[in-house]
Amino acid sequence: AVNPAAICKDGRTAADRLELLKESAGDMFKAGRLPMAIHMYTEAIKLAPSHVLYSNRSACFCAARKYPEAFEDACKCVDLMPTWAKGYARKGAALHGMDRWNEAIKVYDDGLKMEPSSRILEQGKKDAEKRRLAAGGEWKLIANDKTDEDETGRTVSFLKLPTLICKGPINGICVYDQERDVVRVMNADASYVRCSLNADKEINRAGLFGQPHGLACDGDFVYITDRMRCRVIKCDTTNGKLVAKIGRSGCEDGFFDEPNGLALVDTSVLHAGAADMTLFVADGKNHRVVALDATDLSFRYKFGKWGWGDGELIEPNGIAAHGDILAVTDKGNLRVCIFTLSGEYLRSIGAGGVDTKFEYAPVSVALTDSHLFVIEEPQGHDKDKPATGQAAHIHALDPHKGTVLRPPLAPPFSLNNKKKGCLYAVAVFNGCLYATSAYGVILALPR
Structure with a gap:
């Protein structure tokens, strides 16, 4: 991580630039400009890697159907904050995107142990089970x-x-x-x-x-x-x-x-x-x-x-x-x-x-x-x-x-x-x- 008080080339402090990158990346994601959102989250991670940033970039990769990259970021998110339910949701979504439903269901279950009332995890598990059933199993x-x-x-x-x-x-x-x-x-x-x-x-x-x-x-x-x-x-x-x-x-x-x-x-x-x-x-x-x-x-x-x-x-x-x-x-x-x-x-x-x-x-x-x-x-x-x-x-x-x-x-x-x-x-x-x-x-x- 970079010293938050350090001055960047544009004259902003690293902390200010980090906040600007996070805010802009979120706006790009909402606007559907996924490559730009991924780029901004990547720059933010270079400044101060965190479980939230890896989670957000994982969501961008998922939306872009780059599931292996989404899975890699989700794993880093869970490693950094193993008690955070959203990290398991990101990991499960990436596995679901790769049609690895058995693994996705297990990840959702792991997340529900951390947060039993999580609707995101419950819905993710139901979706994975439904898709596995429709396919007849895991191909x-x-x-x-x-x-x-x-x-x-x-x-x-x-x-x-x-x-x-x-x-x-x-x-x-x-x-x-x-x-x-x-x-x-x-x-x-x-x-x-x-x-x-x-x-x-x-x-x-x-x-x-x-x-x-x-x-x-x-x-x-x-x-x-x-x-x-x-x-x-x-x-x-x-x-x-x-x-x-x-x-x-x-x-x-x-x-x-x-x-x-x-x-x-x-x-x-x-x-x-x-x-x-x-x-x-x-x-x-x-x-x-x-x-x-x-x-x-x-x-x-x-x-x-x-x-x-x-x-x-x-x-x-x-x-x-x-x-x-x-x-x-x-x-x-x-x-x-x-x-x-x-x-x-x-x-x-x-x-x-x-x-x-x-x-x-x-x-x-x-x-x-x-x-x-x-x-x-x-x-x-x-x-x-x-x-x-x-x-x-x-x-x-x-x-x-x-x-x-x-x-x-x-x-x-x-x-x-x-x-x-x-x-x-x-x-x-x-x-x-x-x-x-x-x-x-x-x-x-x-x-």
């Missing part, structure tokens, strides 16, 4: 803000637009980055890339695939729908080499018209217990589901046809499996159809189905024994504008009854300090519910 950021180098050596975002995700080798993940047209095989926290498919186009300028809408992996191999060539391919996860392929444009057996989602299923139960894996393909413009032998991608059988009746489909897109059932998003009919692994129709969820209605076409789906998770297609969505409506939510439904299990999950886009973007894909594996969004964001919710 974890898996991939975001990591960097890579392009062919010129320029630093660019590691993931730009992840639109597909599935389980990868050794409990890792596989992600398709639509903006780069690359599939990355990574470890669980996306800190290490085991293999990148379609990245080296010097070898094959046309690439292995184009416009994939489906991704599946059995550990050793990754399966991808190549919509550009109307085919399904199988590649090695260690070197990215093409192992098998099937299809071209058409409606005959083994042909596709806009192949979409993939589901890799253990179908031993259909073959007297003998080891067997089947790859199910949502064949969009042929309005059907095709079953392939996962070993060599040979055709097995198909089910579904164009229409809106039981077992009929219009542009199936996403597909997921669990146990002995398949869930298929029926875009044209605004519903999800449930089938057995052999293709027997069981029920519909959505338009004309049970009691759930989708506002827009369901496009991505994940399935467990008790939950059906569904994302709807963004309608005219601009990723540079805040996400609204169902494009920003995940429906949680009962796959057997079609009933709503809870209000739609609202994953926290602010984990990357961006209150914008929409959801593209949902999947369940490794004990987590995963969701992908714009700006390279992959979120995981432990289940």
